[in-house]
Amino acid sequence: MSTTRTDDLLRAILLRCRRLLPQARRKRFARQVRGWHEARGIGRANAVVLSHAKSGRTWLATMLAAYEQAAGVSLGVYFSHDNYIRDWTAGGPQPWHAGKRLVLLVREPGDVLVSFHQHWQHRMKPSKHWINDYPHGPLDLWQFTVHPRTGLSQLIAFMNRLAAETAGRDDVLRVRYEDLRCAPQEGLERLIRFVAGSVDPAAVRAAVDYGAFENMQRLERRNADDPKASGRLKPRDPNNPQSFKVRSGRVGGYREAYTPEQVARIDAQVRAELDPGFGYPLA
DSSP: OHHHHHHHHHHHHHHHHHHGGGGHHOOOOHHHHHHHHHHHHHOOOSEEEEETTTSSHHHHHHHHHHHHHHHTTTEEEEEEOOOSSHHHHHHHOOOTTTTEEEEEOOOOOOHHHEEEEEEHTOOOOOOHHHTTTTTOOOOOOHHHHOOOSSSSSHHHHEEEEEEEETTSSSEEEEEEOOOOOOOHHHHHHHHHHHHSSSOOOHHHHHHHHOOOOHHHHHHHHHHHTTTSSSGSSSSSSSTTTGGOOSSSSSSSSEEEEEEEOHHHHHHHHHHHHGGGEEEEEES
8 A cells, every 4th residue: 555545544544533532622633633644745745836725726736637647757746725734733943845845826815715705605514614613604705705714814814924934935936826827838837847847848738728627617527427536626516506616717706706895895905915926916
């Protein structure tokens, strides 16, 4: 059995064992187990793609997997949302990603929140609500946006923390979702060259084609009827279009999802509080 599969099995066993603990200790234990599992995967990786939820990770992961198959290589990339690893590495002298080649994948905050709200509402498992202290009751988009656990303030804090922790490092590449959407061939070549040192342009073209929005929608529809398909690209409810992972991927769509007054408030807070190096808001 491979090391990865052994770690996966041990993680599953340990998470089941949390039920033997007092109620007050279960959540912290579960977060530490997940953090340990992340640390193990990161330790074996050549590079880490770090992003907030709903910043384009599934699309990028799909293209990188297609590139590996087309080029016949293994890039050794690990994807993290930085959700749990700090529970395992807390107290260390440096951030957990110090010394690791790092790709920061970021997206317009308003678009992240629209997609995150849909995911929270239609795809997220109750166990994820519990372990992350996310709200359980019904929230409309604006209530979700101003909630301290899910909204704009926590997203800005997340991005600012990473900006501060990676300032001045030459082993960090920032990739904006919008730039990758605008020029996927060039953006993916740049990312792969950063991770691996060289790149196969023909394999990148194949990966970009495979990651096309229409093809990813087709793959997810096909996976809906496959009980063995990964839940990462599978609708929670095939009869509910909002539960699909691949929904729109639009750039700037938040300007239509919120009222004009809400858009103005979001943009004002982003301008005032977010590290300007990210270049948001775009408009």
